[in-house]
Amino acid sequence: MARGYFITFEGLDGSGKTTQLRRLAEWLRSRGHKVITLRQPGSTELGDRLRAVLLDSRSETALGPLNPMAEMALMFADRAQAIAEIIEPALAEGAIVLCDRFTDSTEAYQGGGRRLGSELVLQLHRAICNNLQPDLTILLLPSLTTSLARARRRNQRNVQKDGTDENRFEREPDEFYARIHNEYEAIAAREPERVLVLGEAESESSIDAVELRIRALVAERVPTLTHL
Numbered sequence: 492m493a494r495g496y497f498i499t500f501e502g503l504d505g506s507g508k509t510t511q512l513r514r515l516a517e518w519l520r521s522r523g524h525k526v527i528t529l530r531q532p533g534s535t536e537l538g539d540r541l542r543a544v545l546l547d548s549r550s551e552t553a554l555g556p557l558n559p560m561a562e563m564a565l566m567f568a569d570r571a572q573a574i575a576e577i578i579e580p581a582l583a584e585g586a587i588v589l590c591d592r593f594t595d596s597t598e599a600y601q602g603g604g605r606r607l608g609s610e611l612v613l614q615l616h617r618a619i620c621n622n623l624q625p626d627l628t629i630l631l632l633p634s635l636t637t638s639l640a641r642a643r644r645r646n647q648r649n650v651q652k653d654g655t656d657e658n659r660f661e662r663e664p665d666e667f668y669a670r671i672h673n674e675y676e677a678i679a680a681r682e683p684e685r686v687l688v689l690g691e692a693e694s695e696s697s698i699d700a701v702e703l704r705i706r707a708l709v710a711e712r713v714p715t716l717t718h719l
């Protein structure tokens with residue numbers, strides 16, 4: 492059985508990547524592919540518990556401030572479990588795996604945002620994740636201003652809806668997001684073969700237009716897809 496294909500989606504909070512991942516999954520399934528989707532943190536039993544600790548701002552009230560190294564270690568614990576339980580078995584079965592965030596997120600958020608540095612993230616990825624690399628990464632990178640406005644709007648809606656912040660990260664100051672944005676740009680510049688960027692102009696067009704662009708990119712990169 493031929494090994495499957497591993498695609499990750501990356502971007503700042505509010506970049507629209509989750510919607511695009513879902514649409515791509517539907518399209519691929521409609522063309523007869525076996526598709527497995529997951530998100531990080533989360534998607535395994537352990538991951539869902541870690542996600543609650545990592546994202547719900549109420550956990551800071553209960554646990555106290557989360558140390559940046561502890562935060563990064565939990566991101567990797569989540570990832571190791573997801574690779575073992577979901578990603579590797581699916582790839583071995585020949586499935587297309589679509590993952591909402593992967594180690595680029597840790598490099599951007601913990602490496603850049605929390606200033607822990609890229610090298611440490613890459614070392615941990617080698618040690619903990621056997622250096623598993625996506626075959627393709629779609630990076631949605633609208634301007635910083637657009638991303639911030641979308642993320643803040645979304646968080647506001649959630650606070651109004653159920654009185655909770657769904658995401659501690661969305662309360663961080665703008666400089667934190669600026670560092671993440673820079674780090675994503677640096678990753679894309681370093682690995683242009685793997686990371687396809689939908690930059691300011693592209694990712695700010697309509698959801699349908701972005702969807703079509705992503706389909707075209709994926710079809711180009713995975714030649715067997717075009718023949719189905």
Ligand code: TYD
Nearest residue numbers: 503504505531532566592596597600658660
């Ligand atoms: P999520 O609600 O999935 O955000 P989004 O829909 O924008 O992807 O929350 C994931 C959050 O966790 C997001 O703010 C980024 C952060 N994160 C890290 O800081 N490091 C990581 O390694 C990962 C996977 C996520």
